[in-house]
Amino acid sequence: MMLSRVADSLYWLSRYLERAEHVARLIDVQIHLMLDLSPESSTQRWGRLLQSLHVPLPLDGQFDAYRMTDLLTFDTRNSNSIVNCVSSARMNARQLREHISSEMWEQVNWLYFHIKDARIDAVWEAQPHEFFVSVKNGIHLFQGITDSTMNYNESYQFIQVGRFLERAASVAQLLDVHYAAFRRHTSAFEGEFVEWIGLLKSCTAFEAYCKVFMADLQPDRIADFLLLNREFPHSIAFSLNRVQGALLSIAEESKSRRARTPNRLAGRLTAMVDYGLVDEVFESGLHGFLADLMRQCELIHDAIYRAYVVYPFDNEFAD
Amino acid sequence: MSSSSVLQPPFNDYRVDIAFDEMFTPGLSAREPYAELYHRLLEMKEGELTERQLKADLSFLHQGITFTVYGEDEGTERIFPYDLLPRIISANEWDILERGLKQRIAALNLFIRDIYHDGQVLNDNVVPRDLVYSCKHFRQKMRGINVPRDVYVSVTGTDLIRMPDGSFAVLEDNLRVPSGVSYMLANRSVMKQVFPRLFSAVGVRSIDHYGQTLLTTLRALSPRPEPVIVLLTPGVFNSAYYEHAFLARQMGITLVEGRDLLVHGQVLYMRTTAGMQRVDVIYRRIDDDFIDPLAFRPDSTLGVPGLLNVYRAGNVALANSLGTGIADDKAIYAFVPAIIRYYLGEDAILQNVETYLCSNDHERDHVLENLDRLVVKAVGESGGYGMLIGPQSSAVERAVFRERILSNPRNYIAQPTIALSTAPCYIDGEVDPRHVDLRPYILCSGPHVDDITIVPGGLTRVALKRGSLVVNSSQGGGSKDTWVLQ
Known part of the structure; x- marks a missing residue:
């Protein structure tokens, strides 16, 4: 027997992490592809990227890579930004301490602080690629931990x-x-x-x-x-x-x-x-x-x- | 007044003063129950205690035994501070405590039932009527409700202290939603890992059956056979959430929040993926005020609208019942010996601490004249809040309390400042005395003394600051394992 609230939290914990991973991958691919694209194609591609994530296009038509990366990663006003997705996932996980393994909680908690403590300037100065890989890996690790530490029951x-x-x-x-x-x-x-x-x-x-x-x-x-x-x-x-x-x-x-x-x-x-x-x-x-x-x-x-x-x-x- | 130390390491500077010391006599020889521990500690090689301390730290960390701290960064969780050395209680001492506590809880249950029914105790002028009706935990809406098996307090966590003469006294009856039992169990499981040989050599009574006994207690209250039992928590942001989850796990019952529950046709349900599931018993860890917004505080979002109606209809059992706070009001406390005599025709086995009611003109004058020597407490508070410790107070603080007492005398009582007993604690590489109290957990499944069970042990709370008398975890207190000998 499982509480409906618990089912709801498990579902969203997982959906939000999947979404965060998807966003991280799209940004990573885009930043990499920009090297081979004309500025015009690059702008168009940012537009399509936002569209495919249901994020409204910037009103001023400026698709600066730094700004787009910030919007999609750290902007708390964008409900589908990575930081918002991971934060929502963690909020759900907090409700679930009795239903997920400690290892799962620790991983999602680590991921949350990893992203929350990061700053766009530092990420941009260093290698954005490395940061987004760390986010993707962090989520893959969560999935692996889930597969290897959780009972394969209704919760799973x-x-x-x-x-x-x-x-x-x-x-x-x-x-x-x-x-x-x-x-x-x-x-x-x-x-x-x-x-x-x-x-x-x-x-x-x-x-x-x-x-x-x-x-x-x-x-x-x-x-x-x-x-x-x-x-x-x-x-x-x-x-x-x-x-x-x-x-x-x-x-x-x-x-x-x-x-x-x-x-x-x-x-x-x-x-x-x-x-x-x-x-x-x-x-x-x-x-x-x-x-x-x-x-x-x-x-x-x-x-x-x-x-x-x-x-x-x-x-x-x-x- | 303190004797100079003649002890070997690690007891270097151990002093015994006017307070009763749990381990040493005033002449600094180890008391009988502590003899084994004393010798083992002397025999330990340098660094061994530190090593065991580290082992215990790790064990607490890995078990995730934490409490949430309010007012700091979201979700701050801390390891509950604990002390490595056990507090030991002899079989004889425990026998007295057990009989005294059972007697007290049986009488208090009868008292609460009486208050919410005929009020005989008031008619017979044993307890002043206005004191009961002016209590902030008195629940008018509980009047005339018959609760399952007449059990109002299923779980009690009585605070006991040891007086300078070595006898135990009750300091507070916690009859509402007492917490801390998870730390009692966690302390024990860690100690078994850290001192396995000592543990078996001394012969300690087991407390592992607490979860099962609590479950049996809850089951006894159910209106139906094969009951569905839940633990109702305010949620993850509550400071005792760890304990709620821990106990639910220990008993194998569902941990629910108010929003999981729903009243329909005077029956309580919880919403599950398989459909609505009827609930028979709630072990509630939410205060009266918040449990039913239709009956009590309307702004509460933690409770279940309509729960009181289901309770009144007899379709759900609550542990503890509502309105039990009248009996742990600090002014009513002064009447507990009389309450025991009234209902059971016996003298109280466990003494009270002398208490002055500020609502009484004569006693209030005494309190106001002796503010620098007394401890003043607000009657409805717990957790060490709303207190003035006279000897440690400033003139300004005393002036503030004088004003408060005069403007609302019913709200204050005073007690002499009592030197709680001290017990050896391992602090910064040395064994040093610290003041302690004792909170055993009493489970009551029926109206008779025989229906009451106490798991042999309890939470020994420690004032970790040298000389401090405040043991509350919210105010820098810790805990240690409590061994009751066979």
Whole structure:
């Protein structure tokens, strides 16, 4: 038996860390890519990056790298900044001291102070790359600690749901913004080559992609890989399978009668990517496909809440 | 008045003064219960105590035994200060304490029940009526409510002190939400690791069953068989949160906050992922004031709206009950020996400390004339707050208290300044005496003396500052393990 509040905190602890990792990776890739981009392309890329993180564009149209990095990393007014995500994750973890291992708490606590004590000037002066790698590693370490110190029970499954639902939604948004900006070529031509590498690297997918398709970067294949590949842990198909599996475990363990809706929604969406073909997706329109997918992710989130966290009292005895 | 030291290291400068010393007689020979410890300490090689201290530090750190400090950086957690050397109580002494505490708790339970029902004790003029009704912990809304098994105080943490003549006296009855028991258990588990051989050589009674006994106590209160029991905490920012989590874990019950609970049709539920789960017993670690915003403080966000109604309907048990604070009001305290005589027809086994009520004109005059020699306390406070220690006070402080007493005499009592007993503590590489008190934890599952259990031990609180008499953890106090001998 698990308190709804605890399930809620586990879910958000994990979602916020996943989001922080995603933001850290996008910044790191961007700063690296800027070396190969014209100032104009760089500005456009910052714009797309903000868009893919749902961060409003600066009103003055200035996309200075230092300023953007500060905004996305340390700015507490930006609700999706790394410092805010990690701080929210820690707040949730504080509520969970009895439900997560001490090692997990110590790691998220360390991460919080690591970021809170850092200053944009110092990070910028030294190697921003090193800082963002330390953030990503800190979150990977948390995930590894989770996998090796926690009971694989309902608590663990809520962590999995949060992590992979966040991942599926953020990769979908990233793809949507990218494919809106670049036309589909049969082969990525030189000017845009860097951008396609950037997309893959933003999902830690460059090496994994090359192992499957070699360094032959083709937009359709990249979409296929990031959307439908069942083996690559940052693909949408992989993530949704994890969401579905975790929800099934939760339903089994909680024996909640309300589990049907989230399970049905997760199963339907997983089937959509499991049995989808990339050609058909492009034929009917990638944007429409991704928009539908993101909407369904939100439906799953709502359904999880209604089933496990904020269900109304009357329904309790109605069925 | 103090005897000069004739002791070997590590006792170099150990002095015994007018206070009773737990370990040494005035002639500086070790008392019987401490003989074994004394010899072991003398035999220890230089540095060995320090080594064990480090071992104990690490053990506390790894167990994460901490308390939250208010008013500092968010989430500041500190290791609870402790002392390495055990405080030892002989089997005979414990027998007296046990009988005395059981007697006291049984009488206080009857007293609280009487106050919230017929008030016989008031009609018979044993306790002044206006003293009870003017108590800030009196809960009008508890009137006429029948509580499960007539148990008002399931858990008590009585503060005892040892007088200069070696006898124990009750200083405070903590009948609301006493804390500290987790430190008693933690101290013990660390000491077993640090002094394993001494521990078994001396023959110490076990306290490991505290969690189980508490669970049994809570279970006995349930209105239904197979009860669901929860521990209600104010949340992670409460200074005793560590203890709440620790106890919930020890008993295997769910640690809940007010927002996890919900009243529906005079039944209490908690919201779980599997659905609403009915709750039968609450071990509550939230004060009366905050527990139900519909019944008490409306601005409380920590409690459960409607909880009092569920309680009144008999659908949930609360440990402790509400309104128990009337019996640990420091003015009512003065009447406890009379209360024991009234309900049980016996003399109190454990003495009270002499207490002057400022609400009484004659006694107030005495207090005001002797402010520099007395300890003045606000009746409703605990934790060492709202106190004037006469001999250590300045003229300005005394003037402030004089004003306070005169403007609200009911709110103050005074007691003689008592030299609490001293016990050896390992401080800065030497063994030195420090003042201590004793807080045993008393569990009560029914209305009779036989329903009361005391785990043999308690929290010995230490005033770590040399000469200080204030043992409260909020004011620089620490603790040490308490060994009750077989």
